[in-house]
Amino acid sequence: MAQRASIVPPEIAGWFAGRGWRVRRHQAEMLAASDAGHHAMLVADTGAGKTLAGFLPTLAAFCSSRGAPPGDGIHTLYVSPLKALAHDVQRNLVTPVEEMGLPIRVETRSGDTPSDRKRRQREKPPHVLLTTPESLSLLLSYPESFTLFASLRRVVIDEVHAFATGKRGDLLALALSRLQAIAPRMQRAALSATVANPQGFREWLAPWGDIDSVALVEGEEGAPPEVEILLPIEERVPWGGHAGRWAIPQLYQAIRQNRTTLVFTNTRFLAEYIFQMLWEVNEDTLPIGIHHGSLSKEARRKVEGAMARGELRALVATASLDLGVDWGDIDLVVQMGAPKGSSRLLQRIGRANHRLDQPSRAILVPGNRFEFLEATAAKDAVDEGQRDGEDFRPGGLDVLAQHVMACACAAPFNEEELLREVRSTLAYAWVDAAVWERVLAFVATGGYALKAYDKFRRIVRTSDGSWRLAHPEHAARHRLNAGIIVDSEMLDVRFRNGRSLGKVEERFAASLTPGDTFQFAGLNLEVERIKDMELTVRASSKAAMIPSYGGQRLPLTTHLATRVRQMLVDRAGWARFPDDVREWLEVQDWRSQMPGPETLLVETFPHARKHYAVFYTFIGWNANQSLGMLITKRMEDRGLMPLGFNANDYCLAVWSLKPIPDPAPLLSPDILQDEFVEWVQNSHLLRRAFREVAVIGGLVERQHPGKRKTGKQVTFSTDLIYDVLRKYEPDHVLLEAAWADARVLMTDIGRLGDLLDKASDQLLHVELERVSPLAVPVMTLIGRERLPEGAADDVLLLEAEGLAAEAMRVEETASIEGD
Structure with missing residues (x-):
């Protein structure tokens, strides 16, 4: 050049x-x-x-x-x-x-x-x-x-x-x-x-x-970032939790010592929680703000303006500022909880100083011991300049249908010429003549099962072979409804008599089927049905199968998961960890095994008159949640009487009335062909996915001139169409698109499939007499939803201490060093 x-x-x-x-x-x-x-x-x-x-x-x-x-x-x-x-x-x-x-x-x-x-x-x-x-x-x-x-x-x-x-x-x-x-x-x-x-x-x-x-x-290399992992001054690194509440006093001192501090959290709830905790200790009444996607546009703009003018000393934010504006006065970035990926961490660190020749400063605040390992792995990756990211996947057919309609709104098109355009992209290079014909047929008539209805007839073939709009009004309707982002809905949780208990995120409700039990509002509830954005339940004497109904979470990247597993078997590297973390790993290594990169460790043990199995998967919360659903259903079929499961990014804990003699049959790869398909089809999951692709593909319109359909109205429309297509056209292009979303986006099926393949020849089953040290973090999550707000941390802290004492107890006749 x-x-x-x-x-x-x-x-x-x-x-x-x-x-x-x-x-x-x-x-x-x-x-x-x-x-x-x-x-x-x-x-x-x-x-x-x-x-x-x-x-x-x-x-x-x-x-x-x-x-x-x-x-x-x-x-x-x-x-x-x-x-x-x-x-x-x-x-x-x-x-x-x-x-x-x-x-x-x-x-x-x-x-x-x-x-x-x-x-x-x-x-x-x-x-x-x-x-x-x-x-x-x-x-x-x-x-x-x-x-x-x-x-x-x-x-x-x-x-x-x-x-x-x-x-x-x-x-x-x-x-x-x-x-x-x-x-x-x-x-x-x-x-x-x-x-x-x-x-x-x-x-x-x-x-x-x-x-x-x-x-x-x-680009030219800039000054390397300065990343520090915050540790408790007098206490130990917590066993469980992810809020990092213990760090609030130290965090406040850091805010006092810097001009402007940007505090990142991984969820909106955590942003609100940390913001309130900071205000409770804000004895100097420093100007501290909050920014996340649920706030009004006016509130966000007000905070952004205050930051740009240098009027705030700290701002608590979510991913809404990952791609933030250039605020050069920020001199410290704090990440509350684990970063979940080195690229995400680099992006957030870069908000500090925002100058190439000056190092960005960041503090990572782990919420528990696994998060300490993850934070260490992320820091190492940043120090080495290693990034992670998502893989490309085939383009969505619903998006392609929307694009075809946009082209028709602009002018009549020749299908062969437009196909050449479409295939010039990496995302749609895979589209062949047969797929293209199905997409065109959908845009033209809605598909075989819907073509009798004029409302779905949007484009028609002309005498010269080109395609044009069936009626000019379709252009205005398309422009009113086109888009990719489909708002997430909340479902009302109600008893059959109409009494409301509150709302849960649809992502959680979509994974449920009638008969499933979960804990909410301090009650054990059994699902009766899911319809029209309502989750109908009844009080149940059964143990809650699913105690966790947490909202959408950032996924742990495969890159960081691999680094954490490598750290667990790098015994020489444990010397750099705090004493309590090193002791935690040493006792685990002595009493059980370490889940290395080439093994799938499963521990089984009795506790509190129940039998537990902990699967150390490191595949992220979404995939572990899906695996928990599948495993407990398989356990029911085998008469093991499962009572529930809980998951974090690193492992899955399942408990039952009967012990699991051999976990291998629970993890056979055919679970994805049999139980997975049945679970998805019987749950609300596929309906939710279908609603999104139906909206994106233009089959169902959210907007009409002067008014907008409610989420309930959209769901009612898409559910009717879904039932028709399932019965009369199961190979419909939008059902195929919905399946692709359900498999890839909602359950992280790729990582789950890799895990099950590994289980066939790399499973390591360790039977223990009591809970292991590595299992304590996930065990402390069990029962969190039973407790009222504010009480959970203190009660679970006592529970964690009891579990930890049991897990870390070393008999007088043995020692870690001597075995």
Whole structure:
């Protein structure tokens, strides 16, 4: 590539110099890649000027030193996963544009943009448009999209890791294929700080998967982050829990000692809990705020403004700020609980200082001993520069159906030409003629079982063989309802007489079938039915099979899980751990076995007149929860009288009235072909998945002019259609899409399948006389939901101490060192 000085226009070089900056190598290489006609993937640390690097070719194109600037029309699209990020980029981009005197108009477009401005943008578009995948897809549904994007030369995708591997990435990939057809000279650029597999993202970014057309640009290395794991000053690392309540006094002192501290939590509940705990000890009345997705837009904007002005000393937040705005005054990031992934941790750490030449400072606060190991594994990965991430999977058919409808809204299309566009993406390269025909048939008629109903007839074939809208009104209905994000619902828990007990997240309710028992509101409840967003129950004398109804949780990555398992068998490495953690592992090693990377350890033991089995899976909470459902059903069939199960990210505990003589039959791989299929079909899980794909695929509309359907109304509609399709068209394209979601997204079926394969020849069964040290953390979770708010921590602390004493007891006739 050309030397930096020869490609950077003097207007840009002078602006950098005037600020005391220099054009960094990766910024110049992004410009060089564009000049050479290449697409580009930039991987650079937070604070490295990635966004400016992505826009540098755009700024250069409007510099007079490079000749006449481009004319009117959209020159560059900037796509981000968050509306707030697009607005922040606009503020940061306008400054260099104005100071360089460049003739560039920059605007944003999202769901919050007023309709009159959206109309004006289509008639008189800006040179740079900042938007989201959903808004871009909607723009492509207008007939004027062909002229609107004819001048397009560049698409910049920011924080590409945040959505490329999911359905929003599918939608964006399809939009890119359409844009490339409209503007063949268009260049693609993607930016990220936390990509584990740049080659995979290059393939995703490239048309037709032509990875050689995408230049990989790696950023200059910045100052390594400074990561510390917080430990109790006088107490031991807790056995159980994940809130890190013990750290509040130390956390408050850290807030006092720094200008601005950003405190990350993994759930909204934990954000509220930590926020309240901090206010209880806030004797200096420091300004401390909170930010998460359940707060109103006005509340979030108020907090964001206060942070930008430097008015807060601390902010407690969830993943809503993982991809946060550039707040340079943050000098400390705190992660409450385990980070769940090294890439996520790096992203969060990068919010501190946000400058490449200054180290970001972070403190990890483990909630329990397993979380201490996970935090150590994450710190080691960050120190080594190792990242993790999600794998790419086949694109969703519901998203493809939505894209087909958007194309039809813009103009009649030729199915062969559109198929070539679709297949040019990595996500849909697998689509063959048969699948394509099924998708078109669905969009045209709703499918075989629904084609008699005119309401599902959206496109028709014309005399020349092309496809067009069946009626012009379908365009307005599509634009009103299109989108990928389907709001999560809460289900009312009620007795048959109508008395309400409260609400549970649908994710939990979807895994239940009639006859299942769980604990809620201090009661043992048996499920009678799930219908119309209501969970009907009755009081039960049976033991609660499922004591945990926790909300959606961040998954533990495979990368970190492997690191933790390696640490457990690296006995020499235990020397760096605190004394109580090292003793915990040493007693476990002496009394039982360690669950290493190549084994699946299962411990069985009696406790409190019940029989327990603990499976050390390290496959994450979602997969363990699913495995618990399947194993207890299999135990029932074998007469083992299971009473319940509980799970965390690392292991699954099952208890029963009869002992498990051999756990191997409970883990045979055919459980995924037999019990899994039966469980999914009889649970609410597949119905929930179907509702989401039906909404995304356009089969059921949430919005009508002037009103929006309630979640109950949408569910009623999709349940009726679901029952019809299950009976008359079981191979319907949306049932296939729902199965894909249920298997991959809701149960983490890939990791579960790998575990069951391992169980066939790597299972290690250890029979013990009492609870083992490694089992104590998951055992302390049992019964948490029986306790009222506020009482749980103290009661469970006593329970944990009792379990720990039993697990760590060493007989006088033996010693750890002597055996």
